[in-house]
Amino acid sequence: MARVLTPRAEDFPRWYQDLIAKAQLADNGPVRGTMVIRPVGYAIWEHMQADMDARIKEAGVQNAYFPLFIPESYLRREADHVDGFSPELAVVTHAGGKQLAEPLVVRPTSETVIGEFMAKWVDSYRDLPLLLNQWANVVRWELRPRTFLRTTEFLWQEGHTAHATEADAREHARDIHKNVYQAFMEEILAVPVIPGRKTKGERFAGATNTMTVEAMMGDAKALQMGTSHELGQNFAKAFDITYSSASGTVEHAWTTSWGTSTRMMGGLIMVHGDDNGLRLPPRLAPIQVQVMVVKAGEGVVEAAAKLRDELKAAGVRVKLDDRADIPFGRRAVDAELQGIPIRIEVGPRDLAVGNVTIARRIDGSKTPTPLGDIVGAVTSALKADQQRLYDDALAFRAERxxxxxxxxxxxxxxxxxxxxxxxxxxxxxxxxxxxxxxxxxxxxxxxxxxxxxxxxxxxxxxxxxxxx
Amino acid sequence: MARVLTPRAEDFPRWYQDLIAKAQLADNGPVRGTMVIRPVGYAIWEHMQADMDARIKEAGVQNAYFPLFIPESYLRREADHVDGFSPELAVVTHAGGKQLAEPLVVRPTSETVIGEFMAKWVDSYRDLPLLLNQWANVVRWELRPRTFLRTTEFLWQEGHTAHATEADAREHARDIHKNVYQAFMEEILAVPVIPGRKTKGERFAGATNTMTVEAMMGDAKALQMGTSHELGQNFAKAFDITYSSASGTVEHAWTTSWGTSTRMMGGLIMVHGDDNGLRLPPRLAPIQVQVMVVKAGEGVVEAAAKLRDELKAAGVRVKLDDRADIPFGRRAVDAELQGIPIRIEVGPRDLAVGNVTIARRIDGSKTPTPLGDIVGAVTSALKADQQRLYDDALAFRAERxxxxxxxxxxxxxxxxxxxxxxxxxxxxxxxxxxxxxxxxxxxxxxxxxxxxxxxxxxxxxxxxxxxx
Incomplete structure (x- = not known):
């Protein structure tokens, strides 16, 4: 088989960029450090979003949307915060054909603007906890950009919460960290993570505690896959988020924030990818099974379409590839590159004896299988392959x-x-x-x-x- | 009953702003013309997104994500386009602590940057049609902002497609316009619309044809709820989107774009709102039924929770309100303001005779109903109320x-x-x-x-x- 990507062992960073380009996950944008997330990549991100969003809502958090533009003065109110971000900011100075009286920062994160509104919305202890999340784009100017991992603009979710007590804030941040972040990454991404506490030197600007989930990549480097912060009363004091307690005293709230981003796409690739491309965990894969017409022939397309329908009815995310005018080999290479967990190859020779071939991306096996056994074989293969990806990543981490x-x-x-x-x-x-x-x-x-x-x-x- | 909002007949614009504030749909952002979409409002937007997104995908379109920042030079390539947008642009001149060599425009729409990438991705006629959509924030500086209707930053979806022929582009734009936009607005928003063609003077900058869906608001003014554009070969020529045809000649593609935005939130409010607040069409409503404990009493909370569970099991989006420490009247006013289609009031007196009260927001009726009949009564009321909102809006439009x-x-x-x-x-x-x-x-x-x-x-x- 022709070499499709630079092998990982030869040049891991180049393999990573090759894979992103050839699997059509993303392109570099016209502005340095920005990216275009292509449909193949974006569909994966949508599946990440959908699963995480359900977990976030299950934790009692509500989604909202706060503005992209933040007055520069907001960032100055919390001293550590402005120090942490100032070299990374993009600033709008002109709008509507005029110079603006106050420059506007394109949000690098929304603690400050959300702090401002929490102060308006929180009055009494009955209004707490206030649990908010937003899905948004943010901008941090990157000097050494790398697709998905460090980009000038990226997509993320940012949770922001206010609580009556330090203990409640702490408990919430830990709940999200363990039951949303760690659970999502291990159960859906099949990426084992180490949850832990950041050192003082690695803490988020303005936080009293930053927790992280760290994953080992295929080159044994670490990637921070998500973080949850306790912000103490720092933002509450800077933005005057106060509440009247049950006993009538006025108190500052305790806030948290927590975020994960399109960086997880980079982690997914670097944990599960191999020299033939991406390998998608079945629970995440936008397309779990691609039913492929190997070449045209008596009843081939019909048989493939029937299989597609059967799998769809069984709840499998399935796509029919009947582009018989494109060489089968090329289509199979593309499916491997994009990490589709299972290909079902439907060809005239197999069909003549009532079989099709199940090709599994994750263990590389190819098994002729009777038509009547396909749905059962596929559903059990998807389940096994999800576990296998996780087990392999865990074994690799243990080894290294x-x-x-x-x-x-x-x-x-x-x-x-x-x-x-x-x-x-x-x-x-x-x-x-x-x-x-x-x-x-x-x-x-x-x-x-x-x-x-x-x-x-x-x-x-x-x-x-x-x-x- | 105390007056909650400025009546529509007294001052329609003020009623609109009152409703948005008191129903907690949105707040003004810190930068003039921007808005904060609060959880109650954002949940409605999420339901709009989910339904539209499914229809867009059903039409064969794939989601992707393109960068927020566009080099200023891109907008100049299509002359009409830059003329159309230049007074509305927000411009980043500084980033990473330095002045930028080329100013960056914060996207007012993405025709130009998507045109650039279509040119890279399209090679042969086999790559066409290329059907893309993105959900994103965009910025157009507004001198006379009004929440949801005209805001400096808004959320939207923008479809961008490239086709081999003018006829195919035209057919696609019409398909989206009719089977996505019009169908969504009429079936889900319960807003009747007039689909039509814009005059030359009202056309989108760079389009050869702009189609609109227009709805009549409660003050009999018109609101443009969405638009679909045929862009001819204008953008294809400006961005060099070419393909080799089956016969081997190199041709320019034909492109379209189409968009709807958070402006639909404004339309929804102004079509269905009344002097007591919003009225949400049941198919859109994030909460279709609020089961309310009128006041604490023997078995009341248990009965309410049981009803909640029964309705949930029947596929109804239901919320339990057991905040017996907040006066019932205040909670009922809030539910009316937020437009929740049905309240089920569970109180000790009704319960004693095996009843609860169904209060319908849309026709204002209140009906004591035996506990055993609730699921059936609720599901048929939701269906009838969806139709009623549509019929009422249609009758009002006909009358005016x-x-x-x-x-x-x-x-x-x-x-x-x-x-x-x-x-x-x-x-x-x-x-x-x-x-x-x-x-x-x-x-x-x-x-x-x-x-x-x-x-x-x-x-x-x-x-x-x-x-x-």
Missing amino acids: TVDVKTLGEAIEVAQTGWARVPWAAVGDGGEKEANGKAVTVRCLTREDGAMPDSDDEPNLIAYLARSY | TVDVKTLGEAIEVAQTGWARVPWAAVGDGGEKEANGKAVTVRCLTREDGAMPDSDDEPNLIAYLARSY
Whole structure:
């Protein structure tokens, strides 16, 4: 078979860009760092959105929409926040044919504008918790853009919530982090993640605590797949989000924010992709099965259409490919590139003996199967392949994660994988040293993997790795 | 009952703004002309999106996402287009802490950037038609903003398609216009619309034909609810969208675009709202039934929760309101304001005789109903109320539409309704005269209501009205 992509082992970053181009997932936009998400890629994003959105609503959160343009003065109200974002901002200075009196920032995130409206909407403790989410585009100017991973404009969801107590804010942020983010990534994306706490140096601008879910990519680097922040009363004080308590006192609220983005597309590709292209987890795949007419022949198209209908009736997301004028080999390569979990190849020779061939993208198997057994075979294959992708990613992570005792060993291990090392052996000074060698502390966890309540707990474990 | 809103008859524009504020649909954003879509309003928009998106996909169109920022030079390539938009543009001049070499326009619409990529993606006639849609935010600087109707930033879908022939482009634009836009508005929004052709003066910048769907608002003004454009080869020539035909010649494609936006929210309010608030068509309503505990009492909350479960099981979108600590009257007023089609009031006195009360928002009726009959009564009421809203809007439009013979009569009639007048009695000169009196030609149709193929057909009818 001809080589379709640069092999991963030869040049992983180039493989990644090749795959995105050849699977038609995305193109570079005309403005440096922006991207065009093509229909094949966008359909995957829509399936991510639909599943996450249902989980977010299940957690009691309501969607809303806040403006793209934020007055520059808003960002200045929370000092850490403006410091965190100012080099990344895109600024509108002219509109309606005139120079504006106050420049407008294109939102890099919406804490500030949402803080302003929470202050208006929250009056009494009865109005809390206020649980909001929005799906939107945001802009952060990128000097070293990479499709899906770091783009000047990206799509995301950003949750923003206000609570009466610190404990309620903390509980909510953890609920989202575990039951929405981690659950979605493991169950739907088939990507195992390490949930943990960011160090002070890696915290979100304005947060008192940032939690992350970290995934190991196919080159053993780490990718932050999503973050949840406790913002303490920082934004509530900056934006005057107060409420009258049951006893009549006026108190500042406690806020959180949490986000995931089109960056997850990059993670999906780098966890599950292979040298033939993407491999989509069946629960996520917009097309789970492609029924392909190998070549025209007596009753072939009819048999393929009938299979399509049967699979559709069984609840499978199925597409018929009857483009017999395009060589079968080319169509099969495209289906592999795009990661469609199952191809059913319908050809005259197989059909003559009542068979079609089930070709599975994930384990690479090809099995002639009687027509009558297709629906059962397909549904069980989809289920098995979802699990297999997860298991493979988990096994790879385990293989490339090494327990060590010292900072030096950790930096060494992080060249080719992840190091688990006592946080006490690293500390703020060790973190800086590691950063100087392009290694970062991805997160802190307890020894049993649980989420720490503070950076100062004894016996914390740090994950060190190179990262995207 | 206390007056909740400014009555429509007293001050329609004020009623509209009152309703949006008190039903918590939207707030003004911090930047003039922008809006915050609050959860109650955004849920309605999500239901609009979901239904339209399914219809758009059913028409064979694929979703994609194109960048927010467009190089200023792109807009200059199609001369009419830049003339049409330049006073409305918001421009990014600074980003990443520096002045940009080329200013970036925040997309007012995406014809130009999508044209650029269509040119890359289309090679042969086999790549056509290329049918794309995106859901996105766009920005057009508004001097006289009004929530949902004219906002500096709004949400919309924009379809962009390329075809091998003019006939195919025309057929596609008409298919979307009739089977997506008109069907969605009439079947889901319960808003009757007049589909027609815009005059030359009202055409989209760069189009060879603009089709519109026009609806009559509660003050008898017209609102353009959506438009579909044939763009001829204008954009294909400006962006070099060419394809090699089956016979090997290189040809320019024919493109279309079509869009609907959060402006439909404004139309929905102004068609169906009354002096007590919004009235939502049941097929659109995020909450179709609110089961309300009137006040606490023996078994009341349990009975209400059981009804909620029964209705949910029957496929009804239902919410339980058991906030017995908030006065029932206030909660009922809020439900009326937000237009929830049915309230089921569960109180101790009714329950004692095995009844609850069905309160219908749309006809204002209140009917004590045995518990065992609720599911059947609710599902038939939802169906009847959907039809009733449509019928009422249609009857109102018929009552306020007058057939006249001359331009003078048409302008007169348009002060209080819509005028149907022979286009031959108006013409380009008459159109200007009408415009001078704040009356516009909303669209042209054939006498039987069919879509004209050109402005020059004999016996066309023009609709003249005041408009939003």
